[in-house]
Amino acid sequence: MKIMFNKADVIGNEYNYIHEAMKNGAIKGDGPFTQKCHQFLEQKLGSPKVLLTHSCTAALEMSALLADLQAGDEVIMPSYTFVSTANAFVLRGAIPVFVDIRKDTLNMDETKIEAAISPKTKAIVVVHYAGVACEMDAICEIAKRHKLLLIEDAAQALGSFYKGKAVGTFGDMACFSFHETKNILSGEGGALCINNEKFIKRSEIIREKGTNRAQFFRGEVDKYTWVDLGSSYLPSDMVAAFLFAQLENMDTINHKRLEHWYKYHTFFENFEKLSFIRRPFVPENCLHNAHMYYILFPSLEARTKCIDFLKEKGISSVFHYVPLHSSPAGRRFAKVSGDMTITEKYSDRLLRLPMYYGLSGDEMAQIQSSLTEFFTAYSEE
Numbered sequence: 001m002k003i004m005f006n007k008a009d010v011i012g013n014e015y016n017y018i019h020e021a022m023k024n025g026a027i028k029g030d031g032p033f034t035q036k037c038h039q040f041l042e043q044k045l046g047s048p049k050v051l052l053t054h055s056c057t058a059a060l061e062m063s064a065l066l067a068d069l070q071a072g073d074e075v076i077m078p079s080y081t082f083v084s085t086a087n088a089f090v091l092r093g094a095i096p097v098f099v100d101i102r103k104d105t106l107n108m109d110e111t112k113i114e115a116a117i118s119p120k121t122k123a124i125v126v127v128h129y130a131g132v133a134c135e136m137d138a139i140c141e142i143a144k145r146h147k148l149l150l151i152e153d154a155a156q157a158l159g160s161f162y163k164g165k166a167v168g169t170f171g172d173m174a175c176f177s178f179h180e181t182k183n184i185l186s187g188e189g190g191a192l193c194i195n196n197e198k199f200i201k202r203s204e205i206i207r208e209k210g211t212n213r214a215q216f217f218r219g220e221v222d223k224y225t226w227v228d229l230g231s232s233y234l235p236s237d238m239v240a241a242f243l244f245a246q247l248e249n250m251d252t253i254n255h256k257r258l259e260h261w262y263k264y265h266t267f268f269e270n271f272e273k274l275s276f277i278r279r280p281f282v283p284e285n286c287l288h289n290a291h292m293y294y295i296l297f298p299s300l301e302a303r304t305k306c307i308d309f310l311k312e313k314g315i316s317s318v319f320h321y322v323p324l325h326s327s328p329a330g331r332r333f334a335k336v337s338g339d340m341t342i343t344e345k346y347s348d349r350l351l352r353l354p355m356y357y358g359l360s361g362d363e364m365a366q367i368q369s370s371l372t373e374f375f376t377a378y379s380e381e
């Protein structure tokens with residue numbers, strides 16, 4: 001039995017809704033299913049405005065446009081993240097300034113943010129790694145005190161909470177992903193959540209190729225025209241139809257993933273006591289969405305051995321980010337604030353295990369027995 005790291009599971013009405021969208025005779029963006037997704041997400045998150053995009057990368061690019069950055073402006077973010085977090089701002093001529101991560105959650109270390117602030121700083125971008133929220137009380141306070149824009153890369157965190165408030169509603173804006181490796185998916189897809197109402201009007205314009213078309217369709221202007229910068233960021237209504245079927249099952253999907261997550265967590269308890277690995281840490285304030293189950297090895301060598309061992313057993317496990325500050329483009333376009341000790345140490349040691357809605361009991365049993373075999377061999381070395 002081969003076990004994939006990720007699988008795009010169809011869960012409910014995906015086929016029916018796509019069929020329905022096609023029968024509507026119009027499948028361009030902002031059709032009926034797109035509207036349904038917008039309403040669902042606005043209500044679920046408690047945000048004044050959500051706009052679907054064709055990816056989280058697109059939502060990040062929209063947020064960089066909304067931030068109105070000038071060449072040389074600085075944006076604080078972790079180096080331990082996906083390239084799009086940084087690229088979106090580099091495209092606007094801004095400079096990412098990387099801050100190290102916390103040892104426990106692997107989220108950006110909020111105590112190191114202020115040292116990275118300069119007169120050129122315009123925004124802070126947080127990434128809620130593995131769906132576990134950053135320390136938002138401290139970060140919101142810093143952003144407010146220094147009058148900086150706060151943007152959440154919540155790509156992995158739909159359905160997560162910090163102190164009872166939905167992740168994605170803390171920043172001026174937040175970006176979600178529906179890429180097939182995320183909890184809720186549409187193949188490729190994303191959403192921009194706009195919490196600061198002063199950005200709503202411009203976000204609609206940027207998303208519609210720099211035109212006031214959204215206002216035109218609402219009858220607020222009598223013709224539509226080019227009014228600002230923009231691009232094409234909206235997905236087809238067919239994609240939204242698939243997505244809506246997934247969103248309707250959001251709680252079911254996240255609940256199932258949490259079950260898998262706790263099975264891993266219980267299984268690894270003893271191996272953590274034996275110091276073979278370290279398990280993920282979730283602060284008490286955080287309700288997470290089980291986006292990921294990872295373990296941390298004591299060394300790169302141990303991780304490599306485990307990946308190879310599992311591969312022989314037909315189980316696909318993967319490492320994660322190559323820190324952006326050490327990448328060729330990161331060295332060219334970004335700066336580092338302070339040292340990157342934790343980022344470098346942990347990115348070499350982290351291993352992600354299979355996690356998807358349809359992961360079966362048999363598959364979980366096979367993963368666990370293979371890992372037991374691995375750790376037994378490992379302890380005898």
Ligand SMILES: *Cc1c(COP(=O)(O)O)cnc(C)c1O
Nearest residue numbers: 055056057082084155177179189
């Ligand atoms: C997946 C991911 C993205 C990119 O999402 P896309 O929808 O593929 O563009 C950005 N940031 C983080 C942290 C991610 O995990």
